[in-house]
Amino acid sequence: PSDIVNVVVVGSGGAGFSAAVAATDAGAKVILIEKEPVIGGNAKLAAGGMNAAWTDQQKAKDIKDSVESMYKDTMKGGRELNDPKLVDVLTSHSKGSVDWMTGMGADLNDVGRMGGASANRSHRPTGGAGVGAHVIQVLYDNALKRDIDMRMNTRGVEVIKDDSGKVEGLLVKGKYKGYYWIKAEAVVMATGGFGRNNERVAKLDPKLKGFISTNQPGATGDGLDVAGNAGAGMTDIQYIQAHPTLSVKGGVMVTEAVRGNGAILVNKEGKRFVNEITTRDKAAAAILNQTGKVAYLIFDDSVRKSLKKIDKYIQLGVVPSAETPEKLGKIEGIDGKALTATIAQYNKLVAAGKDTDFERANLPRALNEGHYYAIEVTPGVHHTMGGVSIDDKAEVLSEDKKVIPGLYGAGEVTGGVHGANRLGGNAISDIITFGRLAGEQAAAYSKK
Ligand code: ADP
Numbered sequence: 001p002s003d004i005v006n007v008v009v010v011g012s013g014g015a016g017f018s019a020a021v022a023a024t025d026a027g028a029k030v031i032l033i034e035k036e037p038v039i040g041g042n043a044k045l046a047a048g049g050m051n052a053a054w055t056d057q058q059k060a061k062d063i064k065d066s067v068e069s070m071y072k073d074t075m076k077g078g079r080e081l082n083d084p085k086l087v088d089v090l091t092s093h094s095k096g097s098v099d100w101m102t103g104m105g106a107d108l109n110d111v112g113r114m115g116g117a118s119a120n121r122s123h124r125p126t127g128g129a130g131v132g133a134h135v136i137q138v139l140y141d142n143a144l145k146r147d148i149d150m151r152m153n154t155r156g157v158e159v160i161k162d163d164s165g166k167v168e169g170l171l172v173k174g175k176y177k178g179y180y181w182i183k184a185e186a187v188v189m190a191t192g193g194f195g196r197n198n199e200r201v202a203k204l205d206p207k208l209k210g211f212i213s214t215n216q217p218g219a220t221g222d223g224l225d226v227a228g229n230a231g232a233g234m235t236d237i238q239y240i241q242a243h244p245t246l247s248v249k250g251g252v253m254v255t256e257a258v259r260g261n262g263a264i265l266v267n268k269e270g271k272r273f274v275n276e277i278t279t280r281d282k283a284a285a286a287i288l289n290q291t292g293k294v295a296y297l298i299f300d301d302s303v304r305k306s307l308k309k310i311d312k313y314i315q316l317g318v319v320p321s322a323e324t325p326e327k328l329g330k331i332e333g334i335d336g337k338a339l340t341a342t343i344a345q346y347n348k349l350v351a352a353g354k355d356t357d358f359e360r361a362n363l364p365r366a367l368n369e370g371h372y373y374a375i376e377v378t379p380g381v382h383h384t385m386g387g388v389s390i391d392d393k394a395e396v397l398s399e400d401k402k403v404i405p406g407l408y409g410a411g412e413v414t415g416g417v418h419g420a421n422r423l424g425g426n427a428i429s430d431i432i433t434f435g436r437l438a439g440e441q442a443a444a445y446s447k448k
Contacts, residue, residue: 001169003031003183005028005029005182006023006030006443006446007020007023007028007029007030007184007186007187007188007439007443008184008187009030009187009188010156010170010188010223010226011034011189011190011223011411012032012034013136013412014041014043014046014139014431015192016034016191017039017143017435018431019435019438019439020148020439021104021436022439023439023443024143025146031149031150031151031184032151033150033154033155034153035153039136039140039150040136042132042192042412043132043136043411043427043431044132044136045214045253046131047132047257048122048260048424048428049111049112049114049123049124049131049424050101050135050432051070051094051117051122051123051423051425051426052095052097052121052123053065053069053121054066054095055098055111055121057123058120063111063120063121064119065120065121067094069118070091071088073117073423074087074091075087077419077422078420078423079420079421080419083417086390086416087417088392089433089437090433097432097433100432100436104141104142106138108123109126110125112128113260113277114257114425115277115279116279116423117424118361122257128257128308128309129308130309130312131428132428135432153174153176154175156170156223157179158170159171159229159407160181165405166406167185169183170184170187185445185446186442186446187442188394188438188439189226189227189396189408189410189413190409190431191224192218193215193219193384194219194220194221194224195384196213196219198211200220201240205238208240211242211380212251212381213381213382214246214252214380214382215381224237224387224413227407230407231399231404232388232396233389233397233399234399235386235415236385236387237386239420240384240386241382242379242381243382244284244287245259245283245297247375247377248294249376252313252316253380254297256277257309258307258375259276259297260277260364261299261364262299262306262367263297264276264367265287265298267290268291268294268334268335270342271338272358273286274287274358276360281421284379287377288379294378295378296374297373297374298372298373298374299367300368300369300370300371300372300373302368302369302370303365304371310373319374319375320332321372321374322372323372325340326340328372328373328374350365350366383422384412385420385421387412387415388409390408390416391403394408394409394410394414394434394441395408396408406445410434410438
């Protein structure tokens with residue numbers, strides 16, 4: 001081997017960085033590798049928030065929430081197919097994970113609502129800026145502080161095991177250095193999902209053939225093969241999530257927080273057709289039933305001001321605006337008269353505090369301030385729920401549920417946490433909690 005360490009972490013998303021930092025703090029010598037030239041994976045694109053219950057940030061805002069409620073919402077969102085033990089870890093550690101991040105310098109003070117949540121529990125930076133980029137920046141700064149050996153352009157190729165089946169290290173391929181192997185007692189797989197690999201996606205779910213994706217180019221799922229070749233079993237691999245709102249013109253995901261903060265969804269006929277903050281699978285299916293398989297996010301200046309992220313979409317030039325719904329309709333090809341009536345009716349429901357039309361649980365604000373905006377949206381492949389089987393210590397399990405000694409997994413590469421459908425805001429929560437757990441466990445194991 002050309003390097004000897006305790007733990008190799010594969011992947012530089014939130015799960016990989018959390019694992020690398022936690023393992024280092026637990027006394028392990030760590031190398032973190034990333035196949036792309038840039039760090040951050042899909043995690044750095046996450047805009048919604050980090051779900052957590054019973055946090056100081058919620059208490060400061062008088063938000064009533066509990067670990068049990070987050071547990072129930074997560075199971076319900078996942079159609080009760082989630083692994084209960086993993087959901088227990090996710091929810092009971094969620095406050096601790098927020099504290100761990102804020103202790104390292106993160107700002108998670110803004111707390112908003114995401115689909116399928118029965119309380120405001122999606123934590124993000126003040127003003128509603130993108131949570132993923134912030135979390136990755138904080139983790140990267142902390143990795144630098146700890147002098148962690150980080151190598152970009154370096155792909156994990158094969159887990160090396162000894163005759164007894166214990167992990168001995170990892171074969172990697174440096175883009176410029178070529179193949180070499182790193183000796184290590186433990187390997188943490190944190191390689192993310194495969195949403196960007198439409199061939200793999202369509203094989204598992206033919207309905208999604210040809211779908212565009214919100215994912216970064218590295219989200220191809222080759223980590224699944226690396227783990228699979230090392231004997232890992234797969235859990236729920238067939239469950240693939242379409243995010244309901246991709247900007248048709250911009251090709252970028254429009255965060256659910258836009259709806260959570262008050263936007264409505266209408267069709268070309270200018271009518272609402274769904275509870276905007278239902279779960280992602282339901283919202284996506286509803287949009288695919290509308291004319292042209294598209295819908296429009298409609299909001300006003302009060303929503304715009306409530307969420308900094310919206311200015312990013314406006315800067316892309318894909319958010320037309322007008323003084324009246326009627327004029328906005330003309331620009332976007334939506335029935336303007338119907339849209340005017342829809343907004344008036346929605347504002348009535350907001351005033352009454354109850355959505356008797358679509359049972360939307362949160363009605364944060366009426367749409368009657370300043371300009372009106374529209375974003376044309378359609379569903380795209382967003383998250384792959386399934387992946388490598390793990391237990392509640394982030395140990396990778398074989399097909400017959402036996403621990404593979406020295407192999408750990410965390411984040412989107414794993415399956416079981418989210419069941420058949422992931423709730424918005426649970427990915428950041430997942431990668432921090434399980435990444436940290438995998439790092440701690442791998443460090444402890446490596447020193448046994
Ligand atoms: P998570 O959200 O679970 O942390 P991300 O998608 O954010 O997942 O990050 C996973 C990272 O792992 C991506 O940056 C991706 O490019 C990287 N990656 C995927 N496969 C490999 C591999 N075989 N070797 C090294 N890095 C990989």
